[in-house]
Amino acid sequence: MGHDSRTVLLRGMLLAIASVAPNVFPMSQMGYGSLNELATIAVLPAVVALVGLTATATRVSPALGSLVLRGAIAGALATLALEAVRYPAFRLGLMPGNLPQLMGVLLLDRFALGPSTGSNIAGFAYHFWNGASFGIVFALLAAGRSRWWAVPFGLAVGLGFLASPVVLALGVGPFGRDFGWSFAATVTTAHLAFGVALALLLPARLPAARSDPRTSAARVVSA
Amino acid sequence: MTFTKTTIAALTALLLTTSAFAADNKFEATRVTVASNKSFEAVVDALRGLVAKNGMMVMAEVNQGQMLSMTGLTLKATLFLVGNPNVGKQIFEQNHAAGLYIPLRVFVYADPAGKTFVSYDKPSSILGQFKNDKMKMVAEMLDKNIGGLATMAAQ
Numbered sequence: 001m002g003h004d005s006r007t008v009l010l011r012g013m014l015l016a017i018a019s020v021a022p023n024v025f026p027m028s029q030m031g032y033g034s035l036n037e038l039a040t041i042a043v044l045p046a047v048v049a050l051v052g053l054t055a056t057a058t059r060v061s062p063a064l065g066s067l068v069l070r071g072a073i074a075g076a077l078a079t080l081a082l083e084a085v086r087y088p089a090f091r092l093g094l095m096p097g098n099l100p101q102l103m104g105v106l107l108l109d110r111f112a113l114g115p116s117t118g119s120n121i122a123g124f125a126y127h128f129w130n131g132a133s134f135g136i137v138f139a140l141l142a143a144g145r146s147r148w149w150a151v152p153f154g155l156a157v158g159l160g161f162l163a164s165p166v167v168l169a170l171g172v173g174p175f176g177r178d179f180g181w182s183f184a185a186t187v188t189t190a191h192l193a194f195g196v197a198l199a200l201l202l203p204a205r206l207p208a209a210r211s212d213p214r215t216s217a218a219r220v221v222s223a
Numbered sequence: 224m225t226f227t228k229t230t231i232a233a234l235t236a237l238l239l240t241t242s243a244f245a246a247d248n249k250f251e252a253t254r255v256t257v258a259s260n261k262s263f264e265a266v267v268d269a270l271r272g273l274v275a276k277n278g279m280m281v282m283a284e285v286n287q288g289q290m291l292s293m294t295g296l297t298l299k300a301t302l303f304l305v306g307n308p309n310v311g312k313q314i315f316e317q318n319h320a321a322g323l324y325i326p327l328r329v330f331v332y333a334d335p336a337g338k339t340f341v342s343y344d345k346p347s348s349i350l351g352q353f354k355n356d357k358m359k360m361v362a363e364m365l366d367k368n369i370g371g372l373a374t375m376a377a378q
Contacts, residue, residue, distance in 0.1 A: 090295065091295070093295060096294065097293050097294050097295075098293045098294075098295070101292075101293045102293050105290075105293070111290065112283060112284065112285040112286065112290070113284065113285075113286050113289065113290075114286040114287075114288070114289020114290040114291075114292060114293070115289060115292065115293060
């Protein structure tokens with residue numbers, strides 16, 4: 001397999017694995033298993049696989065490895081911008097619930113007991129991991145393009161959330177229409193903030209992820 | 224024509240049967256509420272400790288106060304599902320539908336003024352709908368057990 005083909009394959013695998021965690025919560029609400037079960041059989045293995053694949057990607061193509069790391073860090077930090085909108089909105093009653101707390105009790109399978117410090121840590125860790133995952137997905141999709149694509153990307157993530165079964169499970173109707181305009185407005189603004197922060201945290205033009213000819217040559221020689 | 228008459232008759236019979244079942248299932252639960260001068264936490268702790276003394280065990284605990292904190296609502300409320308597998312067996316042997324009410328629910332909550340209450344539906348009032356002598360006997364025993372539990376926890 002050629003080095004560029006290997007990079008393309010790695011990129012595809014990284015995209016697929018980074019997409020696992022954000023999709024698990026909606027899947028659990030669609031009845032494919034509890035969040036606790038899906039986290040054990042899908043999210044944790046995906047985290048391990050992502051770390052392993054990123055290490056492999058760094059060896060095959062340092063540019064690809066760097067792209068993934070930058071995307072992950074930028075995505076996790078951009079989640080702070082999202083939180084800066086979401087949390088005050090929740091405290092003001094503009095959101096029906098505290099979603100990271102809800103994810104925490106579902107992750108630890110302790111809904112009946114309500115949130116604890118441990119479940120809050122688990123919920124926020126999953127929330128920030130999702131942010132990192134979206135950062136990776138964006139970095140991989142937008143390689144070679146302007147960072148400002150992160151803004152429509154963030155809005156698309158927010159729109160995807162509003163259309164997801166998670167919102168239906170919250171009992172606020174499709175797109176939160178039964179709760180009032182504040183829900184959709186908060187989600188959209190929070191994801192806009194995520195997109196803007198993601199853009200600002202990434203280089204103006206994301207590097208194209210190609211295999212490093214020096215590393216590739218070294219591999220050929222060593223083989 | 225005959226077919227239409229038969230269909231109408233069958234539908235009427237079905238409707239009457241359904242209504243009859245609905246009427247049979249009506250019952251009135253007697254809710255008992257015991258006020259306490261103790262704090263919510265003290266009553267919850269007491270209930271946990273006293274449940275065994277009253278021939279039951281806590282099968283599940285639903286911390287509704289904590290759960291609702293995720294929506295921004297602040298309140299003190301915990302629901303206990305209490306029962307005993309052997310007593311449960313005696314009830315289930317009579318009618319599997321009793322599982323809707325067994326294990327029994329005991330609810331500890333604090334009102335907005337901070338006053339604590341222990342509340343439950345009297346087992347004989349909810350199980351009486353099954354019109355079964357054996358179940359009635361067990362339910363009356365449960366009335367005593369759960370009543371004792373609520374009173375002791377509240378004291």
